[in-house]
Amino acid sequence: MTRYRAAACAAVLLLATGSLVAQQKATITGVPDIPFTPVPNFLKLPPNENLGESVAVATNSKGNIYVYHRRDTTRLFEFDRNGNFLREIGKGYYGFEFAHSVRVDKEDNIWTVDEGTNMVTKFSPEGKVLMVLGRRPPAVNGPVIFPVGPNPPAQKYQFCRPTDVGWDPQGNIFVSDGYCNNRVVKYDKTGRFVAQAGSEKAGKGLGEFNLPHGLQVDERGQVWVADRTNFRYQVLDNNLKPIKEITNLGVGWTVCISPGPHQYVFHSNSNPNGNTPGSWDITGEIYKTELDGTVIGKFGKPGKVAPGFQVVHMMDCRNPNEIILGEIESWRVQKFILQATPASRSAAR
């Protein structure tokens, strides 16, 4: 399906480049720039280790950094808060094939979302498997033939290229699913299905999705979804009823919500894969907003050379003034120190 989607995108690009570009470009104007300082050579790898497509990055409560990346095989690395390599988790693990997301919950459990195995895995802080959601297609059935025609109906406990995971304060689990389903699923903390929004079918209405690509849950239990191919974000209530959409911040690749009593939301209008001519002029920036949607500022721009962004795929914002970015196309993770939002500005909503 994605192949068709990609083909369709290519066709649209050829026939109507103008309109697509218009959708990629954020329509919001007059957003102030947030001054920021890059931390050069942030992650330090042992000799002969390297990162692949660094699609996923997250930190735990101690500041340790997890990078879930596509190397020779998909791998999960842990670094200390200063970027020194500590260890690898899940070496040879059944649920790893093609990384998409890593997130850390309040108890410092590490959750991976793998769009190659269709599995979401909860690891303990020690790196032991505690729970799995979804099932890897059995190898004995042979190579998966690329599906033709409509997606099969979405099932309660199976994913189709899932993309991200989050939790509400009660520990309920939310999964964005994904590239061939187009839905958000809620499970209770024991892994039992509760509800879903969307379905296997892509749609444009509120509560429908077209490639839900990133997901986070705020302290009110509201679910933020980066609805990528619809060029928007959607906010759902805790039972997955749509509350609103945000359409002026560009593509909607990924979303990050900082913890604590005053939460901020980061949205990435990531530059597209392939770096088409002109794309760097209208994409790549990250927006910082309040939970109520007030846009505080933006920072960053695309570039092959650090501190440029090369298709930001995930952000860590545990400290809203220290943003860690995982990028697809430069196989790297970068850290940036942002100038703090003045209290008066936050208060002046």
Added chain:
Amino acid sequence: MKPFAYILLAIVVLAVAPAGAQNTAPQINFDSAANALTLPDDVYLGEVAGVATNSRGDIFVYTRTGHPYLSLGTARPFAHNGSRLFQFDRTGKFTRELGQGMYGFLFAAQVRVDPQDNLWVVDQMSGMVIKFDTQGRVAMLLGRKPEAVNNPPRAGGAGAAGGGGEGGGGREAGPPPGAGRAQDVFDRPTDVAWDAQGNIFVADGLGNARIAKFTKDGVFVKSWGQRGMAPGQFANVRSIAVDAQGNVYAADGGNGRVQVFDNNGTFKTEIKNLGNPQALCLTTGANPVLYVSNSNPPTDIDTAGEIYKMRLDGTMLGKFGRAGKLPKEFGTVNAIDCRTENTLYVGEIGNLRVQKLTLH
């Protein structure tokens, strides 16, 4: 509605009713040990297809740890790896890996230990039954791994590698569907068992729907069964066990029953109302019992999942557990070890784990 339609409806109702699992069995209280197995940092269990103990209490786990790799740039696509065999001591501490890089380890189906403590591994995708002696050396092989993987898989076929194998009846003129041929070529085999004389019984199993019997030296004796619903036919054979008298118990999951045969494959009786029997275990000793898992489908944890305990004549003793992800819940049980009647090891597909259960 025409009379014919009523008859049809009645048939449908009658056919569906036995599929429901027995709910009248008393509940058996049980506990699940925390951290039954201790794994090294770099060893992870995948889908646990098989778990078995030997007479010393060593625990063997045959698990789908990764997917077979197809090599590119070759005359045909060849499949490698995908499953691993681990050994633990009686306390659950990891001891070693067996058969690393073994040619037939693609997609784990089952592991069993015979009365002489030999270890038998069944692989669904390579279509092989591999016997290891107590030293861990390969002692005998049944079946042959298909040389290459069909890509795309054959139409209607099950496995890309195993599917439509030479023994795969029904895709070619000759034997009835699922009956296989008079040889040790299997199509997605699932399990192995032995009688007191050492004769070998292979559940051949998901691609075929038969049981094949071999002498203890691996000489083909006969096979029975084909795909169907009648006595002696199978929807599939998910698991088998043999009692002290040589009777063969076969989990016919798709037909919601356990069938019992004599040592030569003559149908004796069936035990019904068991949901989807997927894993079987028979205890030894004076008063043997049979454990049968009504395993939930991997796609759903809101149905089934319980394990039944019964006498060999089908008299129900009780049931325990349900589908789910927590301890004491089950995610598609595929293997039960019952060397000790009230201490069970259970291998799960859905939860990538082994639980050690104590029944009260």
